[in-house]
Amino acid sequence: IIFHSIEKLLTPQDLAGLDVLVTAGPTREPLDPVRYLSNRSSGKMGYALARVAALRGARVTLVTGPTSLIPPPGVEAIRVETAREMYDAVLQHFEQADLVIKAAAVADYRPQDVSSQKIKKQGQDMQLQLTRNPDVLAELGRRKKDHQLLVGFAAETNDLEQNALAKLTRKNLDLLVANDVTIPGAGFDYDTNVVRIFGRDGEVESLPLMDKNRVAQKILDRVAKLLTTRRGAK
Amino acid sequence: IIFHSIEKLLTPQDLAGLDVLVTAGPTREPLDPVRYLSNRSSGKMGYALARVAALRGARVTLVTGPTSLIPPPGVEAIRVETAREMYDAVLQHFEQADLVIKAAAVADYRPQDVSSQKIKKQGQDMQLQLTRNPDVLAELGRRKKDHQLLVGFAAETNDLEQNALAKLTRKNLDLLVANDVTIPGAGFDYDTNVVRIFGRDGEVESLPLMDKNRVAQKILDRVAKLLTTRRGAK
Numbered sequence: 001i002i003f004h005s006i007e008k009l010l011t012p013q014d015l016a017g018l019d020v021l022v023t024a025g026p027t028r029e030p031l032d033p034v035r036y037l038s039n040r041s042s043g044k045m046g047y048a049l050a051r052v053a054a055l056r057g058a059r060v061t062l063v064t065g066p067t068s069l070i071p072p073p074g075v076e077a078i079r080v081e082t083a084r085e086m087y088d089a090v091l092q093h094f095e096q097a098d099l100v101i102k103a104a105a106v107a108d109y110r111p112q113d114v115s116s117q118k119i120k121k122q123g124q125d126m127q128l129q130l131t132r133n134p135d136v137l138a139e140l141g142r143r144k145k146d147h148q149l150l151v152g153f154a155a156e157t158n159d160l161e162q163n164a165l166a167k168l169t170r171k172n173l174d175l176l177v178a179n180d181v182t183i184p185g186a187g188f189d190y191d192t193n194v195v196r197i198f199g200r201d202g203e204v205e206s207l208p209l210m211d212k213n214r215v216a217q218k219i220l221d222r223v224a225k226l227l228t229t230r231r232g233a234k
Numbered sequence: 235i236i237f238h239s240i241e242k243l244l245t246p247q248d249l250a251g252l253d254v255l256v257t258a259g260p261t262r263e264p265l266d267p268v269r270y271l272s273n274r275s276s277g278k279m280g281y282a283l284a285r286v287a288a289l290r291g292a293r294v295t296l297v298t299g300p301t302s303l304i305p306p307p308g309v310e311a312i313r314v315e316t317a318r319e320m321y322d323a324v325l326q327h328f329e330q331a332d333l334v335i336k337a338a339a340v341a342d343y344r345p346q347d348v349s350s351q352k353i354k355k356q357g358q359d360m361q362l363q364l365t366r367n368p369d370v371l372a373e374l375g376r377r378k379k380d381h382q383l384l385v386g387f388a389a390e391t392n393d394l395e396q397n398a399l400a401k402l403t404r405k406n407l408d409l410l411v412a413n414d415v416t417i418p419g420a421g422f423d424y425d426t427n428v429v430r431i432f433g434r435d436g437e438v439e440s441l442p443l444m445d446k447n448r449v450a451q452k453i454l455d456r457v458a459k460l461l462t463t464r465r466g467a468k
Contacts, residue, residue, distance in 0.1 A: 031271075032391075032417065033274075033351055033391050033415065034271070034273050034339070034389060034391070034415065034422070035273045035274075035341075036271075036272060036273065036274070037269065037271055038269070038270060038272055039268050039269045039270065039271075039450050040268055040269075040270070053235055067304035107269075108355045109355075111358050112359070116391075117391045117392050118389070118390065118391045118392075118415075119247070121342045121343075123366075124365065124366050125363065125364065125366070126343050126364040126365075126366075127348070127361055127362070127363060127364070128361070128362040128363075129359065129361060129362075130359065130360040130361070130362055131358065131359050131360075132355070132357075132358045132359070132360075155268060155352070156269070156352065157266075157267050157350075157351045158351050158352070158354040161282065181267060181268065181352075182267065188268070191386075225331070
């Protein structure tokens, strides 16, 4: 905490007064009290964004799925498990937020029926009926007010640019951070990442392999630039 | 490591010369490069057993699914992800083992088809076709030689005693450690556990809430007792 205070003293407070909502980690979608569907998100990228935003002076709320990480100092952490819990927590904090960064990997589908008892093994095969989860990011895109900035992520294994640009438009985002999770050192569970930042203004920034804290700085630099431009336009 | 050496000096070496194979943690069954099916096992119980067995003088091999834990000192750790990888690793080390403790929570089913690319959202509903994984414990029960001891676990949410006794017989186990994961402080992700140890000899021991290291001691006490009885019978 002392170290954090000193680090903050040495960091330009260019996000001071900004309310930032960051989501991080995977969600878990239970089948029964024991089993669940999830994904490989470690939460590291989202936690790095929360940490750096707080250092740069923002008030940060971190809505986080299950991870083994410790929330950064000075950040209000809200723990959730399922996509629906994340949806509720995010919508509850959305209105007061100036900037929302959705780094969480929210499950698209959940098991339709959740058994209250541990399911016993039955036959050789089993069918699991899945149903669609609410799309947090799309809903935020719909509700977004003029003064709010929305940053999304896309973890892709193929057709990165095409998928990224489509998502940027479809979900009404200001920035989209895309990474190809098949590149060594990029994406899930690594401390490093290789990303491309797509802006609604058409600006694309391709970053080399770097530490996730450094990636977080770069993303927030882009955000700070957007904020300055907007203020200038008023 | 120094602390471990001192602790070991102070611990009776009643498992000296014993080859112990411990499995721990969950397995992950991928749907695609990003998503997977898993369960809430933290690996803590298995890691505690490996640690305590090594302290008591055994040579310990730990086959572990993905956890956030650090393997105990003096233990050979083999990391696996899926049930089939665990099956292979366990069978490879089974023959030389005198004692096998299967604390891992191995997935009963895996997705039938694994997509090499991230699956894109499609309709409102989705069907996931699952197929049965090989049953590690049952296979070990079949292959078990007279000098080998086999200890299994059962995480139950209902009908604990009935399910435990059936499993003990069906899988040819020497001991079965059962816990009701619905009890607060018992089972997944807790540092404590509430277990009942069922012996093939009919002896049942119900232990109160205790630290998982303490539970590990108790389980290995039962194993040591079985070994002494067997040696006496020869």
